[in-house]
Amino acid sequence: MPVRDLKARTGNEAMAEAMRQINPDVVAAYPITPATEIVQIFSGFCADGLVDTEFVAVESEHSAMSACIGASAAGARVMTGTSSQGLSLMAEMLYIAAGLRCPLVLAEVNRALSAPINIHCDHSDTMSVRDAGWIQIFSENAQEAYDNLIQAVRIAEHPDVLLPVMVTTDGFIISHGLEAVQLLPDAEVKSFVGRYQPKYSLLDTDHPITVGSLDFTDYYFEHRRQVAEAMDKARSVILELGEEFARRFGRSYGFFEGYRLDDAVIAIVVLGSTAGTARVAVDALRNQGIKAGLLKLRVFRPFPARELAAALSNLQAIAVMDRSDTLAGTGGPLFHEVRSALYDLGSRPRVVNQIYGLGGRDITVEDIQEVYMSLHRLAAEKESLPPVQYLGVRE
Amino acid sequence: MSSAQGWRDLTVGGIIPTPGTARSYETGDWRNVRPLHSKEKCINCLICWLYCPDAAIVVKDGKVLGIDYAHCKGCGICARECPDKVHAIEMVNEAEWEEMKDNKE
Numbered sequence: 001m002p003v004r005d006l007k008a009r010t011g012n013e014a015m016a017e018a019m020r021q022i023n024p025d026v027v028a029a030y031p032i033t034p035a036t037e038i039v040q041i042f043s044g045f046c047a048d049g050l051v052d053t054e055f056v057a058v059e060s061e062h063s064a065m066s067a068c069i070g071a072s073a074a075g076a077r078v079m080t081g082t083s084s085q086g087l088s089l090m091a092e093m094l095y096i097a098a099g100l101r102c103p104l105v106l107a108e109v110n111r112a113l114s115a116p117i118n119i120h121c122d123h124s125d126t127m128s129v130r131d132a133g134w135i136q137i138f139s140e141n142a143q144e145a146y147d148n149l150i151q152a153v154r155i156a157e158h159p160d161v162l163l164p165v166m167v168t169t170d171g172f173i174i175s176h177g178l179e180a181v182q183l184l185p186d187a188e189v190k191s192f193v194g195r196y197q198p199k200y201s202l203l204d205t206d207h208p209i210t211v212g213s214l215d216f217t218d219y220y221f222e223h224r225r226q227v228a229e230a231m232d233k234a235r236s237v238i239l240e241l242g243e244e245f246a247r248r249f250g251r252s253y254g255f256f257e258g259y260r261l262d263d264a265v266i267a268i269v270v271l272g273s274t275a276g277t278a279r280v281a282v283d284a285l286r287n288q289g290i291k292a293g294l295l296k297l298r299v300f301r302p303f304p305a306r307e308l309a310a311a312l313s314n315l316q317a318i319a320v321m322d323r324s325d326t327l328a329g330t331g332g333p334l335f336h337e338v339r340s341a342l343y344d345l346g347s348r349p350r351v352v353n354q355i356y357g358l359g360g361r362d363i364t365v366e367d368i369q370e371v372y373m374s375l376h377r378l379a380a381e382k383e384s385l386p387p388v389q390y391l392g393v394r395e
Numbered sequence: 396m397s398s399a400q401g402w403r404d405l406t407v408g409g410i411i412p413t414p415g416t417a418r419s420y421e422t423g424d425w426r427n428v429r430p431l432h433s434k435e436k437c438i439n440c441l442i443c444w445l446y447c448p449d450a451a452i453v454v455k456d457g458k459v460l461g462i463d464y465a466h467c468k469g470c471g472i473c474a475r476e477c478p479d480k481v482h483a484i485e486m487v488n489e490a491e492w493e494e495m496k497d498n499k500e
Contacts, residue, residue: 101408162407200410222402223409229402350487 009181010110010141011174014146015107016041021189022153025076025196027065028056033119034171035083035109042081065093065372070103075201075212077153078287079104083171084111084125090167091129097164098133098227100212103196104157104164106134108150110272110323111171112359120360121171124324126300127333133170134226135165135234136270136301142179144170144298147361150184151241153193154313158241160233170273170358175316192248231302238299255304256297257313260286264293266375267312268337270321271297273355274363278321281368285376292372299336305341314341316379317350319371321391323357331388332354350378354390367392414423417466422449426469428486430462436483444483 007098009017015038027354028040029045046055047319053278054071061082068078082090087108113125126136135155137147143168150166161205169175184192201208215223239254246252248379261267261284270278275296285292295311297304312318320339322332330336331353339351354371357363377383406412422454437459444459445453451467454478462473474484 059477099408199407200412207412208414211408211413213409213411215409218399219405219409222400222405225402226405226407230407 005182006172006180007183008178009142009146009183010176010178011142011145011169012037012176013041014107014142014179014181014183015169016045017183018146018149018189019079019107020045021184021186022079022193023051023123023190024053024106026054026056026059026068026071027080028064028071028078028080028082029082030058030061030064030086030272032061032083032086033113034175035068035081036085036367037175038107038109039041042161042190042367054376055244061089062093062111063112063331065097066089068100068104068170069093069097069100069315070099072104073100073201074203075196075198077157077196078102078210079107079303081109081351083109084113084119087125087129088113092163094129094132096212099223101162101227101230101236102111103162104165105149105152105156106164106166107145109165109171109175110166118359119171121173121273121325122358123168124358126166126168130301130333133163133231134341135163135231136160136236137167137299138165138166138297139174140273140275140296142169142174142177143251144253146183147245147249147253150189150192151238151253153185153196154386155234155237155265156240157230159197159199161230161237163227163234167202167274173273188248192245194351217282234302238302253298255307256295258310259294261293261295261311263291264315265291266317266372266379267295267315268294268319268345268354268363268368268371268375269295269297269308269312270320270335271300271323271334274321274323274368274384277363277365278368280365281372282367284369285372290372290376292339292376300334303337303341305337308338308339308344312338313345315349317352317375317377319352319354321371322353322355325355325358329388350385352378353388354391358393361392363392396432399407400488402427410483421465423463423465427489428469428471429464429489430467430471430473431467431492432459432461432483433483434459434461436481438478438481438483440478440481442476442478446472446476448472478488 242253320335330354407476
């Protein structure tokens with residue numbers, strides 16, 4: 001791509017730019033580091049008349065998500081942004097947004113949860129709401145954050161899905177890191193996202209509806225089953241839209257991306273920006289003749305278990321890198337799910353867990369190389385490894 | 396449960412696409428105190444009708460005809476809001492009312 005098409009943007013700027021081009025009907029948001037800039041920049045677009053959006057300044061994230069749900073039930077295309085404690089404060093309403101099948105889109109910046117108070121990146125915030133019924137898409141860099149946010153609108157609003165989507169970036173690493181990003185022309189984004197045609201609207205007074213009615217023992221289970229079905233149907237929608245995006249704009253997206261994985265003997269599985277660091281480590285190991293590979297997971301919800309198992313089935317040893325911990329004594333959430341996905345394989349690779357980077361602790365190429373070297377020794381049966389290790393913590 | 400709709404047939408997210416369905420959901424059997432309305436004492440100020448949270452005060456041509464017992468939950472707001480000098484609604488325990496009814500019969 002010609003260099004002149006590239007713009008210097010931080011992850012937050014890229015997400016705000018995507019929001020401007022999507023031009024949602026309503027944005028209700030409350031500021032929180034490191035996501036503040038997304039809605040701050042966007043509120044500037046509102047003040048400057050660059051978008052048609054009704055911007056609702058609220059008194060908390062709980063109110064932000066509540067206002068988003070109300071606007072969505074009214075038939076509006078709705079977006080918001082938050083991070084960490086803000087997402088935690090939204091938690092009650094996140095479940096309601098999914099249960100009421102509101103196709104909201106949330107720009108989420110991953111940040112550690114208190115205590116101790118910390119403003120830097122880990123994935124504890126979004127992992128804590130992984131069962132809320134939201135589609136969760138992770139981004140490696142600002143370009144992916146921009147592209148994912150644009151696709152998220154279509155995924156959420158697809159009639160087979162109608163579920164909220166959160167697109168995440170790694171706090172500060174992506175949100176505040178300046179990168180070269182290819183922004184699409186406004187008209188292209190407008191044409192890609194199209195118009196939202198809600199089936200029901202609270203504002204359609206000729207056809208009054210009830211939203212949020214009470215289910216007793218007689219109907220609740222059936223409505224939750226519907227959410228599970230919608231999440232399952234989101235799989236094909238995510239893949240189809242990823243292909244359409246590639247056809248139109250040249251960048252392809254699936255559930256995950258492999259790097260030198262096809263002939264690999266050992267591999268690591270990562271989410272987010274660590275994939276970029278890991279690629280350098282993979283290249284260094286390949287130069288030493290070690291068949292290292294990488295799998296970067298993009299879609300965490302729905303969890304692409306079958307596809308992951310197929311992609312990882314021929315490996316001898318895998319390390320799953322978790323930037324959060326379940327604190328269950330059994331490793332991180334990504335580890336749980338990846339290892340579970342591999343259980344039904346006839347012959348399973350060895351799978352270990354590395355919990356790393358909590359509270360923004362830096363992860364280096366050397367750290368990741370050392371993980372690969374331990375896998376190399378494990379695969380050669382020269383060394384055994386504990387199932388869960390903490391990488392980079394001071395003993 | 397077996398006669399109810401399966402999850403594939405229900406509206407998405409539990410949306411109720413038709414208005415006025417509360418009429419077909421009878422909440423009267425939740426009640427354990429019963430409002431008894433006296434047409435003799437009633438001055439038809441309609442304060443009870445205004446306050447009733449379940450639209451269970453039956454009114455026609457500006458006059459209170461009585462209580463919709465199929466939907467009245469027995470909250471007693473009507474009796475509380477009825478002006479003190481009028482006192483046209485009395486709350487009676489359902490069990491006592493059953494006895495009153497049996498004695499009349």
